[in-house]
Amino acid sequence: MKIDIFLDLMRMVDRNRDGSFSTQAARREVLAQVAHDLKDMGYRTLPATGLKPKHVRALVARWQESGVAVSTMKNRMSYVRWWAEKVGKENCVPRTNAELGIGKRRFVTNVSKAITLSSGDLRKISDDRIESSRVSWRPQLLRE
Template identity: 45%
Template sequence: MDDLTYTLRQLCQRNRDGSHATQADRQRGLTLVARQLREAGFRQMRAPSLKGKHVEALVERRQAEGLSVGTLKNRLAHLRWWAEKIGKAGIIPSDNTQLGIPERRYVTNENKARELGDALDKVNDPYVRMSLTLQAAFGLRREEAIKFQPRYADRGDHIALKGSWTRGGRERTVLITTPEQRAVLDQTHQLAGAGSLIPAHKTFGNPPISNTRQK
């Protein structure tokens, strides 16, 4: 383990902010940061070494990777946490647009929620109802919502989608920004448990062939 990964892990262990899921996600995110900085040529770093040039290198790489605005913001949140804990919060602009990251719009999701309206009352299957509710609350695609596994996806302040659920096979995240979204997630936990929103007697995209919940 290199010095940066080790000292970032120590920083996380000394500062246990947020839920267990949030802490675990933060440590994973910072481990990724350490690897990407090493790949960018910054090999003699420790946690207190963070500078503006490191932030710029990470943001440029992530934008080049075509990550969603939500994912960029989540990963930037990890960097801000790191900078704050070492007393260097000022090296990262508070305005994401200064880093070339546009503001995310949630109008589409709100419109979807309104359009869904009373239509849910006509849906009898609880799994279908829940997947439609997830689509409206988080702007998910149909396949993402059906394959959604709340135990895996719920990371406290955002949801994480596996590549096997998404179009193009690319993992992505969506921030949890409203109490309504949290309420929907809690309902999903109650219904799906450790499984997904594929009904127990079905598999995604196929006729009923199994009595085992897909995971």
């Protein structure tokens, strides 16, 4: 029988319904991408139970080379860890992302996205709803 990592992982996802429906769908999508990445890297006959540290390192190296964001790599690694737990190979995946060379997330850009309009620009707004919200929230603009 021909071993296919994609089919093995999809069967594993179907058998293990941990988490909400959206979590299950995201896990299925990420593990499908992981299976395709492993196949592209030459691991064509890898069963789902054959996960090794070299596979994890190869995945992370591929993601870093392709410019995947740090937060995306961390999310993907959580699903790889789930996979390792289900096949009983938790020790194949390092416990921290730092051990794999995955950096820290940046949540805030510290740049304001607010737009400031002058009173002349506000008077150009012709929508009645926006005009009523402007009047109710900022009565000082009417006096200008």
